[in-house]
Amino acid sequence: MSSPERSAHAADGGGADRVWSVDDHLDDILRRLTPLEPIELQLLDAQGCVLVEDVTVPVALPPFDNSSMDGYAVRVADVAGAGEDTAVVLKVIGDVAAGEAQLPTVGPGQAARIMTGAPLPPGAQAVVPVEWTDAGHGAGPATTMRAHSADPAGASGEVRVHRPVEPGAHVRARGSDAPVGEPALAAGTRLGPPQIALLAAIGRGQVLVRPRPRVVVLSTGSELVPPGEELGPGQIHDSNSYALAAAAREAGAIAYRVGAVADDAATLRATIEDQLIRADLIVTSGGVSVGAYDVVKEALSELEFRKLAMQPGKPQGFGLIGADRTPLLALPGNPVSSYVSFELFVRPVIRALMGLEPVRRETVTARCAARISGSPEGKRQFLRGWYEDGAVTPVGGAGSHLVKALAHANALIVVPERSTGIDEGAEVDVILLG
Ligand SMILES: Nc1nc2c(c(=O)[nH]1)N[C@H]1C(S)=C(S)[C@@H](COP(=O)(O)OP(=O)(O)OC[C@H]3O[C@@H](n4cnc5c(N)ncnc54)[C@H](O)[C@@H]3O)O[C@H]1N2
Numbered sequence: 001m002s003s004p005e006r007s008a009h010a011a012d013g014g015g016a017d018r019v020w021s022v023d024d025h026l027d028d029i030l031r032r033l034t035p036l037e038p039i040e041l042q043l044l045d046a047q048g049c050v051l052v053e054d055v056t057v058p059v060a061l062p063p064f065d066n067s068s069m070d071g072y073a074v075r076v077a078d079v080a081g082a083g084e085d086t087a088v089v090l091k092v093i094g095d096v097a098a099g100e101a102q103l104p105t106v107g108p109g110q111a112a113r114i115m116t117g118a119p120l121p122p123g124a125q126a127v128v129p130v131e132w133t134d135a136g137h138g139a140g141p142a143t144t145m146r147a148h149s150a151d152p153a154g155a156s157g158e159v160r161v162h163r164p165v166e167p168g169a170h171v172r173a174r175g176s177d178a179p180v181g182e183p184a185l186a187a188g189t190r191l192g193p194p195q196i197a198l199l200a201a202i203g204r205g206q207v208l209v210r211p212r213p214r215v216v217v218l219s220t221g222s223e224l225v226p227p228g229e230e231l232g233p234g235q236i237h238d239s240n241s242y243a244l245a246a247a248a249r250e251a252g253a254i255a256y257r258v259g260a261v262a263d264d265a266a267t268l269r270a271t272i273e274d275q276l277i278r279a280d281l282i283v284t285s286g287g288v289s290v291g292a293y294d295v296v297k298e299a300l301s302e303l304e305f306r307k308l309a310m311q312p313g314k315p316q317g318f319g320l321i322g323a324d325r326t327p328l329l330a331l332p333g334n335p336v337s338s339y340v341s342f343e344l345f346v347r348p349v350i351r352a353l354m355g356l357e358p359v360r361r362e363t364v365t366a367r368c369a370a371r372i373s374g375s376p377e378g379k380r381q382f383l384r385g386w387y388e389d390g391a392v393t394p395v396g397g398a399g400s401h402l403v404k405a406l407a408h409a410n411a412l413i414v415v416p417e418r419s420t421g422i423d424e425g426a427e428v429d430v431i432l433l434g
């Protein structure tokens with residue numbers, strides 16, 4: 001936080017007239033949250049979640065010595081003298097396919113056909129790839145084995161081996177990936193596809209994680225109609241509930257979008273109370289300013305409604321509601337304001353509930369490709385921009401109704417409280433979106 005902001009905040013003191021800085025508002029919200037209780041989830045349901053247990057390897061990975069090639073399991077001494085012109089002839093005693101439980105024993109002068117992933121049979125010490133043999137066909141070097149169904153006799157007869165092998169060649173030793181008892185994943189690890197692969201490989205069907213928060217999103221406004229429906233006089237399409245639900249999902253939450261609620265405090269209150277049963281977090285848009293129809297304020301008097309030193313996103317509401325003290329963030333209704341507010345406050349809340357760090361998006365420094373002017377002094381302004389190759393170009397103006405420009409931006413340009421603009425070519429902080 002910059003020092004001018006601190007002093008602005010200090011000057012405001014506490015109380016209802018206090019103007020909150022962006023950082024103080026977020027810190028205050030985060031301070032009043034507790035991460036969700038860990039639960040056991042099936043592996044795929046745990047994707048993206050944070051592990052809260054240390055997982056150790058219960059069975060060796062791989063669990064048995066197995067072949068890394070399609071070929072022949074052999075005794076090393078038998079093929080020591082094999083060469084291009086001095087093929088060694090071995091008796092083929094059977095097939096070992098992946099999943100085979102009954103293994104033939106490979107004796108001196110013998111070989112077993114073996115497939116990738118199949119257990120190395122007793123007696124064998126290495127695998128000769130099929131390309132180093134005649135595959136049992138009596139001709140020159142083979143490139144492949146014929147399918148067992150087309151060539152069942154290939155599992156018997158003789159094979160000519162053209163090259164020697166070292167002990168352990170083309171064999172993946174038991175425990176060579178992870179021995180029994182070794183730490184597999186530590187508590188605090190976020191489970192992406194590779195971590196899920198490891199958990200599945202070591203046989204874990206479910207794991208203890210912090211779950212994804214269930215986020216109920218609802219918009220308020222009697223002017224709102226869903227996309228897909230015709231607009232009547234004075235009506236607009238509800239874009240916020242869609243944007244916020246999409247953003248919640250992208251942040252890792254399970255989002256439930258509730259249709260727009262009309263500007264009626266009793267209806268809004270009843271709708272929110274109905275939703276509490278399935279909510280770890282409620283996000284509303286609209287109805288938090290100073291108008292006569294600003295129903296969120298009216299319906300949710302237990303929330304704290306604040307003015308923030310930011311643009312867009314000045315009016316914000318926050319509180320814990322219902323018996324379970326469910327956090328509720330009431331965002332302003334202007335579409336850009338609600339989205340920017342989501343990025344700055346709701347996304348960190350979702351991540352904090354999931355135990356994910358860092359909770360804030362990455363900020364980089366960029367060269368400003370065009371002059372920015374008219375930023376409100378004393379407020380942190382978040383302009384939409386396109387960031388590429390270390391430079392950022394403003395997209396659209398500062399208006400908090402400019403949804404199209406928002407859709408063509410990939411970053412938020414942060415104009416600090418002390419500045420009223422940014423010179424072309426000057427350095428500026430940029431929050432990267434997506
Ligand atoms: N006299 C004042 N008026 C306003 C102030 C102020 O300080 N004094 N603050 C302005 C600022 S800043 C903002 S932001 C807005 C916030 O107002 P609300 O949160 O009460 O939002 P609404 O009035 O419900 O709507 C504002 C605007 O956004 C449109 N909207 C609302 N919901 C949606 C939606 N789901 N999808 C698309 N568009 C939506 C709505 O139609 C309005 O145009 O207040 C300023 N006013």
Ligand code: MOO
Nearest residue numbers: 312313314337400
């Ligand atoms: O502060 Mo409002 O959020 O500009 O549009």
